[in-house]
Amino acid sequence: MKILIIEDEKDLVRILKKGLEEHSFTVETAYEGEEGLYLAETFPYDAVVLDLMLPEIDGFSILERLRKSKKDVPVIVLTAKGGVEERVRGLNLGADDYIPKPFDFSELLARLRAVIRRHKGEASPVIEVSDLEIDMNSHRVRRAGREVQLTANEYKILEYLALHKGRVISRTELLEHIYDINSDPDSNVIDVYINYLRRKIDRDHDKKLIHTVRGAGYILKE
Numbered sequence: 001m002k003i004l005i006i007e008d009e010k011d012l013v014r015i016l017k018k019g020l021e022e023h024s025f026t027v028e029t030a031y032e033g034e035e036g037l038y039l040a041e042t043f044p045y046d047a048v049v050l051d052l053m054l055p056e057i058d059g060f061s062i063l064e065r066l067r068k069s070k071k072d073v074p075v076i077v078l079t080a081k082g083g084v085e086e087r088v089r090g091l092n093l094g095a096d097d098y099i100p101k102p103f104d105f106s107e108l109l110a111r112l113r114a115v116i117r118r119h120k121g122e123a124s125p126v127i128e129v130s131d132l133e134i135d136m137n138s139h140r141v142r143r144a145g146r147e148v149q150l151t152a153n154e155y156k157i158l159e160y161l162a163l164h165k166g167r168v169i170s171r172t173e174l175l176e177h178i179y180d181i182n183s184d185p186d187s188n189v190i191d192v193y194i195n196y197l198r199r200k201i202d203r204d205h206d207k208k209l210i211h212t213v214r215g216a217g218y219i220l221k222e
């Protein structure tokens with residue numbers, strides 16, 4: 001899952017990026033409003049963390065322009081004072097949630113996961129596909145009750161497929177949501193990971209859950 005952080009406090013950005021990456025998120029950052037708006041309008045993020053107090057163009061304007069351009073990406077607003085007026089204005093402009101500064105990283109993480117889940121129509125943090133369970137909080141994966149050990153990239157791909165279970169996901173979409181813009185992965189890297197996932201999740205079971213849709217991509221379903 002890919003997150004965009006738009007925030008001008010570089011130390012805070014560094015801490016958030018590091019923390020989120022440790023929790024299997026891919027993170028891109030913008031220190032300025034214009035750049036942040038450009039990135040948010042151009043690339044497919046799974047959520048945006050938006051500070052309100054920014055140089056040049058403030059967070060409210062970014063949110064307004066993002067919603068006008070019909071981008072329905074979930075947005076969590078960081079408010080400096082946590083004033084009621086600010087919060088209400090942010091929510092009215094289409095923010096999905098807000099967090100008053102200073103905040104605990106664990107709170108941001110929990111809220112971020114919650115808005116992403118809601119946005120994808122998934123109420124529970126444990127996604128089930130047949131007898132496969134993916135716990136988005138602990139990142140534990142089980143098949144038929146038995147724990148499956150996955151690497152970070154395998155988990156990211158499985159989580160993305162699970163959040164969109166029953167939908168065909170192209171290799172490009174998987175690449176876009178797992179790698180940051182600065183990396184240039186080989187396009188067959190996804191096929192390699194899918195093979196690893198199949199070995200770990202499907203090989204010992206009659207019922208296969210990861211399916212290839214020729215010319216289109218992959219789908220996770222019963």
Ligand code: CA
Pocket residue numbers: 007008009051052053054
């Ligand atoms: Ca700021």
